[in-house]
Amino acid sequence: MSVLLEAVNISRSFISGDSPCLALAPLSLVVEKGEFLVVTGRSGAGKSTLLHLLSGLDLPSQGEIFFKNRSLSRMNEMEIARLRNSSFGFIFQTPHLLSDRTILENVAMPFSYGEPVAHGTVDKRCRELLAYAGLEELIHRFPGTLSGGEMQRVVFARALVREPEIIFADEPTGSLDGGNSRKIMELLARQVNKGCTVVMVSHDPEAGSFGTRTLHLEKVESAEGVHS
Ligand SMILES: Nc1ncnc2c1ncn2[C@@H]1O[C@H](COP(=O)(O)OP(=O)(O)OP(=O)(O)O)[C@@H](O)[C@H]1O
Ligand SMILES: [Mg+2]
Secondary structure: OOOEEEEEEEEEEEEEOOOEEEEEEEEEEEEEEEEEEEEEEOOEEEEEEEHHHOOOOOOOOEEEEEEEEEEEEHHHHHHHHHHHHHEEEEOOOOOOOOOOOEEEEEHHHHHHHHOOOOOHHHHHHHHHHHHHHOOHHHHHOHHHHHOHHHHHHHHHHHOOOOOOOOEEEEOOOOOOOOHHHHHHHHHHHHHHHHHOEEEEEEHHHHHHHOOEEEEEOOOHHHHHHHHE
C-alpha cells in the first residue's frame, strides 16, 4: 500500500462573535491508497470540517495536508481546482444537480473544466457510468423527476466520471432508505475493489460496515480524535 493522503497535526477554528470556536481539534491522519475510511462521531464533532480540509475545499488553521506528497496549502487556487477536478470525486448528503440539465448533461459537468476530452469519449463514459449505476433508462430526464435514491446515484456517476483517485463522501446515504442506501454503499465498495480510495463520513452503522477502517472523532471538549 502507498500513502495517498496525509494530514499532519491539522485543526480548524472559526471566529464566532469575539471568541474562536474550534471546529476540529488537532489530529494527524494517513490514508493509504485503496482504503475505505469511515469517519464517525457525534453531530458537531468536526466530520464535515475534516472532509472539507482533506479535499481542499477549505484550509486548516494549523497543520498541513499532503496529497501524494504535495502540500495542498502550498498550491495556488488554480492548482487546487485542477486537482479537485481531475483526482477527487465528491458526494454530499443532498444531491446538488442542475435542474435545467438532463441527467446525462449533469454527469458530464466535470468535463466542462480542466483538460479537454473528446466529445465522443465524454458521452461514452457518462453513458457507461449511468448504466453501471442502473440509470440507463433515465439519461434524458431532468433531476426534478427523479427519486432521492436515483438522484444520489446520478451524483455517484458524476463523482466517478473523471476516474478520481479518491472519493470524498459526506453522509452519502443520509437522505436514503435502507435499500437505496445499500445500493450506494455497494457501488462505493466496488470502486474500492477496483483500487479507488474512499473517505466517507457516516452516522449509519450499516453504511460504516462497508469500510476497511474507522476514524472516530470526539467533540472538541475532549480534544483528540481517536483511531479504532
Ligand atoms: N463556518 C463555520 N463557522 C463557525 N463555526 C463552524 C463553521 N463550520 C462549522 N462550525 C462549527 O464546527 C463544529 C463542527 O462542525 P461540522 O460541520 O464539521 O460537524 P459534523 O461532525 O459534520 O456534524 P454533523 O454530524 O451534524 O454534520 C460545529 O460546532 C459547527 O458549529
Ligand atoms: Mg456534517
